[in-house]
Amino acid sequence: MTRTLISQSQLRRGRGRFLYWTLLALVLGVFSLAFIGPLYWMVTGALKSGQEIAQTPPTLFPADPQPQNYSDAWYRLNLAKLLFNTFYYAVGAVVFQLVLDTAAAYALSKLRPIFGNVILGLMLATLMIPAMVLIVPQYVTAIDLNLLDSPFAIWLPAVANAFNIFLLKRFFDSIPEDLLAAATMDGAGPVRTLWSIVLPISRPILGVVSIFAVTAVWKDFLWPKLVMPSPETRTVSVGIYAFAGGTPMNVVVAAAVIAAIPTVIFFLIFQKNIMSGLTAGSLKG
Amino acid sequence: MTNGWVGGRKVRNHLTGHLFLIGAVLCFAFFAWYPMVRGIVMSFQRTRRGVTTWVGWDNYERIIDDPSFWTAWKNTLYFTVLALVVGYAVPFFVAILFNELRHAKGYLRALVYLPVMLPPASTLFLFKFYVYDPSDAGLFNAILKALHLPTSQWMQSPAMTVPAMVLASTWMNMGGAVLIYLAALQNIPGELYEAAELDGAGVWRRILHVTIPQTKLILSLMAMLQIVATMQLFIEPLILANGAGSQDSATSVVYLIYQHGFFQNDLNGAAALGVLMLVVLAGFSAVYLRLTARPE
Secondary structure, three states, rough: OOOOOOHHHHOOOOHHHHHHHHHHHHHHHHHHHHHHHHHHHHHHHHHOHHHHHHOOOOOOOOOOOHHHHHHHHHHHHOOHHHHHHHHHHHHHHHHHHHHHHHHHHHHHHOOOOOOOOHHHHHHHHHOOOOHHHHHHHHHHHHOOOOOOOOOOHHHHHHHHOOOHHHHHHHHHHHHHHHHHHHHHHOOOOOOOOOHHHHHHHOOOHHHHHHHHHHHHHOOHHHHHHHHOOOOOHHHHHHHHHHHHOOHHHHHHHHHHHHHHHOOOOHHHHHHHHHHHHHHHHHOOO | HHHHHHHHHHHHHHHHHHHHHHHHHHHHHHHHHHHHHHHHOOOOOEEOOOOEOOOOHHHHHHHHOOOOEEEHHHHHHHHHHHHHHHHHHHHHHHHHHHHHHOOOOOHHHHHHHHHHHHHHHHHHHHHHHHHOOOOOOOOOHHHHOOOOOOOOOHHOHHHHHHHHHHHHHHHHHHHHHHHHHHHHHOOOOOOHHHHHHHEEEEHHHHHHHHHHOOHHHHHHHHHHHHHHHHOOOOOOHHHHOOOOOOOHHHOOHHHHHHHHOOOOOOOOHHHHEEEEHHHHHHHHHHHHHHHHHOOO
16 A cells, blocks of 8 residues: 555554554544434434433433334325335436437547537536526426426436536547447447447446436435426425425434435445545546 | 548448437437526516516516525525535545545445435434434434533524534535545655655644645635535525524525525526526636636
């Protein structure tokens, strides 16, 4: 490992060694408490009765666990339907982004049609525009296109993601031209070249784009709230918000826990890809 | 190979290229490029009972006359500045700290990134009901009380509203910045620290003279990205403070856009406020480019 701020040898000597282990223990303790603590509080708090949650000082473990808070949340908010909707929108967004953004990035990187650079420039320019600034005209456009309550209201705007196109294009740029030329010599057309040569090499970046797409849909709030006005088409975050007013606090938090569980599982499975994708996307370029 | 064949191939390549592009281009056209233009056009129009007329600067005047207009800007800027002080310095020092540790690196990284994955609505309900509970049953007040420190009303106290929003927002967003800084720190050549140490520079001087200059580019880029992100403050006031908060202490500019557009039937006023926000952010970006383009 390369040398950092403090040298390896300094940490191995008597006093440095002691300090290092104390600091490590301290960091592990403090960060575990600060980042797992609130989540523990959330999961166990939602297990408490309304009375126990208002008790001072608060109890560390639920004295009388009320698992029915979770089942209440599940049935009262119709969480199965809300989770299914969110899942459906997320999967669709991945498919649309993978197909349309990959095709576009491939065209911009390898086919290089006339005006391709102008189009790329216009796409990248949208990175400068904060999403919230466009929310009103985007909403009016969605109404004009008759997209309210339609999953396309989430899928199509998801494709207009310049960051994905940039990531994909940069990856495709790194694929040697000779490889593609060889395929062309063998008589492969652009579709075949993309499918059987470019895409198999690009699996890591496609994974990163998919993960970002799923997380973005799962976390989004205002846009799905606006374009999915009916209770039957809501996403899980919007559904919980809509019910928060007239539902007991613990049931709302129980629902919030259930809404977060898929993201935690997703994170645990794809942790490595998420971490590497994050740094790959932000640094080199 | 004849010239004609090459030419035909070129035309065909252009055509296929555009065919490959068309799907994404249409999505950009409908949901990015056109709304950009339309937002500006809408801000000079008024639609009433389906009839659209040009009204000049009326929408801008009406939005500026909104009693919450200046409060919203004040709160948003306060949030942005505080988030910059806290949410910007903290991840950098956390990254430096993590980079010095030789153990449990993967665990610590996963730990700080976990909240980034959670739906913000879930996290904010946790903060609203269990952490910022103004009674002594809330997590923060229970801790403060156990330490014999004064408790707070959190979101019920106008003075604490913005700091409490910054805290929640930093907790749930800092993981991304920490990981990006960690990657930047790993690119610093070890010889630089070696040389600084031989010159007798202590840990702080090494941070000041090696770490910060070596990560300056990414530091300034992240500052800009964070300003743009925090200026769009919305879901924190919406969930933590039911929108406006006590005595308007949480109202943000985007919340005002939301109010005008979707509750006061004033999409044109909301569009005008959106344009104003764009102008302010463009101003920030211009200043940023000026500052960073300065020749060394």
